[in-house]
Amino acid sequence: MKILVCISHVPDTTSKINFTEGDTKFDTNGVQFVINPNDEFGLTRAMWFKEKQGANVTVVNVGGPETEPTLRKALAIGADEAIRVNAEATDGAFVAKQLAKVAQDGGYDLIIAGRESIDYNGGMVPGMLATLTDANFVNTCIGLEVEGNEATAVREIDGGKETIQTSLPLVIGGQKGLVEESDLRIPNMRGIMMARKKQLTIVEPADASNETKAVKFEKPAPKGAVKLVSPDNLDELVSLLHNEAKVI
Amino acid sequence: MEIDLGTQMNFDYSETQQMVATSAKEFAEQNIRPHVMKWDESQEFPIEVFKKAGEMGFMGVLVPEEYGGSGLGYHEYIAIIEEIAKVDPSIGLSLAAHNSLCTNHILTFGNEEQKRKWLPKLATAEWIGAWGLTEHNTGSDAGGMNTTAVKDGDDWIINGAKNFITHGKSGDIAVVIVRTGEKGDSHGMTAFAIEMGTPGFSSGKKEDKLGMRASETAELVFDNCRVPDANRLGEVGDGFVQAMKVLDGGRISIGALSLGIAKGAYEAALKYSKERVQFGKPISSFQGISFKLADMATEIEASELLLHKAAFLKNTNRKVTTIGAMGKMYASEVCVKVANDAVQIHGGYGYTKDFPVEKFYRDSKLCTIGEGTTEIQKLVISRNILK
Secondary structure (H helix, E strand, O other): OEEEEEOOEEEOOOOOOOEEOOOOEEOOOOOOEEEOHHHHHHHHHHHHHHHHOOOEEEEEEEOOHHHHHHHHHHHHHOOOEEEEEOOOOOOHHHHHHHHHHHHHHHOOOEEEEEOOOOOOOOOOHHHHHHHHHOOEEEEEEEEEEEEOOEEEEEEEEOOEEEEEEEEOOEEEEEOOOOOOHHHOOOOOHHHHHHHOOOOEEEEOOOOOOOOOOOOOOOOOOOOOOOOOOOOOOHHHHHHHHHHHOOOO | OOOOHHHOOOOOOOHHHHHHHHHHHHHHHHHOHHHHHHHHHHOOOOHHHHHHHHHHOOOOOOOOHHHOOOOOOHHHHHHHHHHHHHHOHHHHHHHHHHHHHHHHHHHHHOOHHHHHHHHHHHHOOOOOEEEEOOOOOOOOOHHHOOOEEEEEOOEEEEEEEEEEEEOOOOOOEEEEEEEOOOOOOOOOEEEEEEEOOOOOEEEEEEOOOOOOOOOOEEEEEEEEEEEEHHHEEOOOOOHHHHHHHHHHHHHHHHHHHHHHHHHHHHHHHHHHHHHOEEOOEEHHHOHHHHHHHHHHHHHHHHHHHHHHHHHHHHHOOOOOHHHHHHHHHHHHHHHHHHHHHHHHHHHHHHHOOOOOHHHHHHHHHHHHOOOOOHHHHHHHHHHHHOO
């Protein structure tokens, strides 16, 4: 089985987020980048396919050279090869078209993308990618088994689960549940050294346009100071929660 | 302006080094952080963590891949010890002792057969390593040791005891330096690798320590312990010289450990100083605090540069004795001072176990003592610069 895992290069969840150029651009200054968590669950699931059933795993990212450490980490975790589409990831449609080109050129049976990236949270790419590659699509995927050409996928639905029978080629929008947090892997020293020798191919972007443009970003209002209420003063607490915090 | 790279010195971690450091950090956050205070209070040596560290490749960092190790150099080694020590110095100390003393002694001075026999076990943490030079009455004056090995046919009979040995109880193999010649003769000592379970070899008392409490420190006792000549590392009479060379590298270890402690304490103090409000302002806005932080940051930076210079010399097989001693001495004194100031910045809370700095304060003191006191480092440095 040939698996393509789409990897977004996103800020660490503990990063302080700021915008520049009149709140139109994300400020990457001093920000640590990681593999998008939804993608990391998918990558780990791909490793299980590789180890238990045999699979060749390629990771792909659309981004500049600064995203290579993130791809290299995926190689250190155990992916066989990596592809970087040398273009800035501007909008969902653009990224999906780039990934579709890579997917078609490589002839993958299974494409694992994260449900959404935790930076811009667009959530558009997996669906578009499935359409562009004419593959089946399961979103919010929390469980996946593949036997031959048949796939059984479990989807999270509001308050429950749905099990879907489908066939390859398949695109999933994966998330936690594909594997658990405790299953995620830290690259070991051998993996890191081996990753240096694995192929990281840089491909130039396919001709594609953006369909959207971000014109402004706004941050949530900063957290206010903590108000302490004496345990004897329940009325004040209720009043504050009702009138000020407006949560009850 | 374009800068000719040929005119530059590179102070950046490579992508690989950065990845190694991140892995060590994530490993420590997941496997060590949740248990730090429990292990400290109960003085428990958490052997399962070392087995996991073995899977990560942290137990044979410098051991070539052909012997089951990670085949990395000293810059990566510093990064690993530092990241682990930031979370728990005592685990950092045990990693340091395992890697740079026992394992490194066998790697550097063992013959091919010995390396094939022991290094794969040590590098994967199937076995934990100990190393013994110090005795009850001979610390800095190691040359005056009383433990002896006497040749008996093809074997050696060892009698005596080694003191303050990391992994003295849980170790599976110990490299010990014992006297085979005259007292005080630097060529009168020989190194042996002795496996646990060898008749006549046992562990004595486990020390109850101020800090570094999750790192086990105990006595090794030899009572007519018969060791085959095949366990001798290098030539008869070379043990002390070998030990000094092992300690050259060991100083980088303790320096890295010190650096991790200093960074851990500094980062905690920096965070606290921005959160703690007094007189209506965060205490970081008062010069009494901010100047302390400035000193801490500067001294940490200087320690780091000195240690990576020593690592660079070691990686390129050049003499590291002086710079290594400077790095160990400076970084260890800095970590004690930084840990002390970190407690001071925390005020009363720093004295409680609810904040991490009291532990850094206790753990830090080992660094100016272990593997050569600050005074001995001064002796080494002064002898070398006055040559």
